[in-house]
Amino acid sequence: MFHYALIVAGGKGLRMGSELPKQFLPIGGKPVLMHTLEAFYAYSSEMKIILVLPHSQQEYWAGLCREHHFQVPHVVVDGGETRFHSVKNGLAEVTSPGLVGVHDGVRPFVSQQVISRCYEQAAEKKAVIPVIDVVETVRRLEGEGSVTVPRSDYKLVQTPQVFDAELLKRAYQQTYTPHFTDDASVVEALGFPVCLTEGNRENIKITTPFDLKIAQVLLDSCSI
Numbered sequence: 001m002f003h004y005a006l007i008v009a010g011g012k013g014l015r016m017g018s019e020l021p022k023q024f025l026p027i028g029g030k031p032v033l034m035h036t037l038e039a040f041y042a043y044s045s046e047m048k049i050i051l052v053l054p055h056s057q058q059e060y061w062a063g064l065c066r067e068h069h070f071q072v073p074h075v076v077v078d079g080g081e082t083r084f085h086s087v088k089n090g091l092a093e094v095t096s097p098g099l100v101g102v103h104d105g106v107r108p109f110v111s112q113q114v115i116s117r118c119y120e121q122a123a124e125k126k127a128v129i130p131v132i133d134v135v136e137t138v139r140r141l142e143g144e145g146s147v148t149v150p151r152s153d154y155k156l157v158q159t160p161q162v163f164d165a166e167l168l169k170r171a172y173q174q175t176y177t178p179h180f181t182d183d184a185s186v187v188e189a190l191g192f193p194v195c196l197t198e199g200n201r202e203n204i205k206i207t208t209p210f211d212l213k214i215a216q217v218l219l220d221s222c223s224i
Contacts (some may be wrong), residue, residue, distance in 0.1 A: 001123055003047045004165065005040040009033055009105025010054055010079045021057060022206060023105045028219045030068050032206055033061075035108035035219075040101075041072045043115045049074040051105070052090040072105040084180050088172045092164050099123060102168075109202040109218055113118045115160060117197050120161035126190060129162075129184050130199030131155035135189030158199040164188060177195035 019041070023033040033051075040049055053061055055078045075093055079086040080084040084162070087102055094100055098205040099122050103110065114130050132149040161183045163171075171187045180186045184194045206215050 001009070002096045003044055003119060004050060004094050004098060004100045004212060005047050005160065006050045006052065006087060006100055006102045007033075007036060007040070007074075007105050008052045008079075008083060008086050008090070008102065008147075009036075010052065010083065010086055024029045024057075024064065025206075025212060027108070027212070027215045030066055030070075032108050032215070033105050034070055034072075036103070036105050036110075037072045037074060039108060039110055039112070040103070040115065043112055043119075048093070050077055050090045051075065052077045052079050052086045054079040077196040077209075082176065083182075084172070086187065087183060091169050094169065096165070098164045098165050099162055100168050101162040103160040104205055106206040107159055107203055107208070108215070109200075109204060109222075110158070110160065111200040111203065114158075114198070114200050114203065118160050118162040121195065121197055122164065125195045126167055127162075127184070127187050127194045128157045128183075128197050129194055130160070130197045131145055131204070132199045132201055134159065155196065156199075157170075157182060157184070158203050158205075167192060181208045 024031045038098055040047060051074050051124055053076055060078055069134055077090050077093060080089050118128050118130055129221055134154045138149050138151045138154060139146040140149045171190050174189055188194055202218055204211055204214060
């Protein structure tokens with residue numbers, strides 16, 4: 001079964017407080033986005049990697065690839081107005097039956113075990129997403145007050161979210177709504193169940209300066 005990795009990288013760096021989009025910020029001497037693509041290439045060199053990037057950033061990315069002698073094969077597709085539209089654009093490059101894993105470009109620390117587990121389980125279940133436990137106390141707002149809710153009832157969702165290619169393409173033919181916050185929500189809108197599998201806590205989404213500090217610590221303590 002053919003495997004695709006659809007990497008979505010449309011960040012502008014606003015929460016990072018940087019003019020440079022967050023996917024291009026360096027950790028360990030090279031951009032975050034390069035680490036992310038390398039994680040999937042390490043899982044399978046035969047996987048087709050599709051990078052969805054705003055058109056205005058593509059020339060800059062090409063320059064970074066030349067500067068860092070970046071050799072991971074990938075195709076670049078124009079990003080859209082929202083994440084939904086960006087994924088839909090990327091799916092145009094999915095031309096064969098198989099599995100599509102949609103992953104955030106600023107999650108470079110996804111483990112090989114999680115990637116493998118998501119694709120292997122999706123081959124049977126067709127829709128699989130990695131999650132981790134909530135470790136903090138959670139409160140729900142009610143009017144002007146709030147109440148504690150059981151944290152065991154909740155999970156934190158990560159990527160890659162892996163789906164049967166035909167199922168995902170059919171889901172993305174739906175009309176966009178703001179309720180589509182990730183790929184799982186789009187697939188669920190078809191009435192198709194999404195299965196959960198264990199993620200890895202290091203698989204953080206780098207969106208703030210604090211996240212960047214954590215990323216450097218993770219990079220110093222492990223190899224990605």
